[in-house]
Amino acid sequence: MNKGKLFVISGPSGSGKSTVICRLLKELDKAYFSISATTREPREGERDGVDYHFMKKEEFEKLVEADQLLEYAQFVGNYYGTPAAPVDEKLNAGYDVILDIETQGAEQILSKRPDAVSVFIFPPSFAVLEQRLRMRGTDSEDKIIGRLAQARVECKKAEMYNYIIINDRIETACNEVMAIITAEKCRTAERLHHLKEEN
């Protein structure tokens, strides 16, 4: 059976990344959206294995020690990370695995998995990004300013990604990410690998 491919998708809050990922999961035959692990307490309504894999601190630290995380970080006293095992299990079962991750996590993953395909989703401009964040109406003024500052930092890291999507029209952006996934499966190294396995 053909192994799946690992796709790392980053982009600031308001870039349309979540909408793009939703479309991918709907359209791809065999795709799996990787769920992060965390040591923080579940918030109301959050379900284990759906929103996060909730873990005890000791459990998480064992994964760190055994180098069984594709990436991890500490944030306000809690760990957040991507355990390698469920990702590899799905890849081996032929699923494409989609990772939604900020740039620092992406950097860690790409150094561990150089065969991963990375896509950075840009907002068309910072003015549009600000507009989108305000139109959501969910964030306080402070949070919007924080998100915009964070977006500027993240966008500077875009150079390390294989592909850049400029999400001006969401339909075009979704089609471009689908095209990237289709094209990556046609890469000669992939094809020759599969052709050899079939014989």
Add this chain to the structure above:
Amino acid sequence: MNKGKLFVISGPSGSGKSTVICRLLKELDKAYFSISATTREPREGERDGVDYHFMKKEEFEKLVEADQLLEYAQFVGNYYGTPAAPVDEKLNAGYDVILDIETQGAEQILSKRPDAVSVFIFPPSFAVLEQRLRMRGTDSEDKIIGRLAQARVECKKAEMYNYIIINDRIETACNEVMAIITAEKCRTAERLHHLKEEN
């Protein structure tokens, strides 16, 4: 203005390459199909600038000396090749340029233009290829045997291409090549180049 991209497409006779190229030219916004130059005499019905650029031998040899051909070969006493000037003119005008070329010509082009994107179209199997060549009903038995032998030689060169398409269903093959072209325009190097030019 954004420069176009150079796409080198190879594949044995019967691989469905021509159908794929037809679809590309129809679907792409700005695409130009590169026409070869030759020193052989035009056959009945062949038009200069449509089927080939017909040239005198001396004219062609001047291009060779001035290194103004992306590739060339001699075949039964005649020259065949791809002059660089019309290709570059179209690329600079923002057109994607599609080159339909056999593997030896492709090798020359890819060494001169490492930024070209190369696609090799495989028949699903040699049995299907033979069937397709026979069903055309245009070639003699000798010619079919020759084409099959040639196909085996060309398919061995597929490793040097960026992408491999296995043309099992022509619709899928066309979609895959379109996806490759879309994806290549999203490559980070391309995007950053264009973003810089816009500022």
